[in-house]
Amino acid sequence: MATPLIVDPQETDFALQDRASEALRDLYRRSHRVIDRVMTERGASFARTKLLLLLMEKGALRTTDIAAKYGYAPRTVTEAIDGLERDGLVRREADPDDRRAKRISLTEEGRVVANEAEASRRAFVQSIFCVLGEDEQREIIRLLGKLNDRLAELGG
16 A cells, blocks of 8 residues: 555644755755865865765675666766776776676775765764764754655655
8 A cells, every 4th residue: 555645734734844844955955065066176076976985885886786876877877987987096897797797996096086085075074063962963863764764655
């Protein structure tokens, strides 16, 4: 049985929910604008940085795995990898499990850039959350977890 998307308006305060939804959207958009600017000033856009950090964390991955992780079209990921490869930050290697496929991995230079990006990302996250105490941070994690669970119930 599908979960209903519409809730009886008498049971909710839509204005409050709408404000909460707007606050989440604003936080998402603003944080991405700022982190993209910070990363671009250091030589790599946020999108490129995310890819480098994923490869640093997980090791060599197929393009399809990267696309699935971020919900991007494989072509979009391929284009990003092409640019990173041109810049000497990643390399393509034959997949030992499937000769038709390639695995993407960091070069030594890519590892250096990824480590620098991770330091910048950590500083950025800390600069945002320093205005909240640990209990407030735990509460945000809890509340956002509930919202993410609800989205999963709705098929997201």
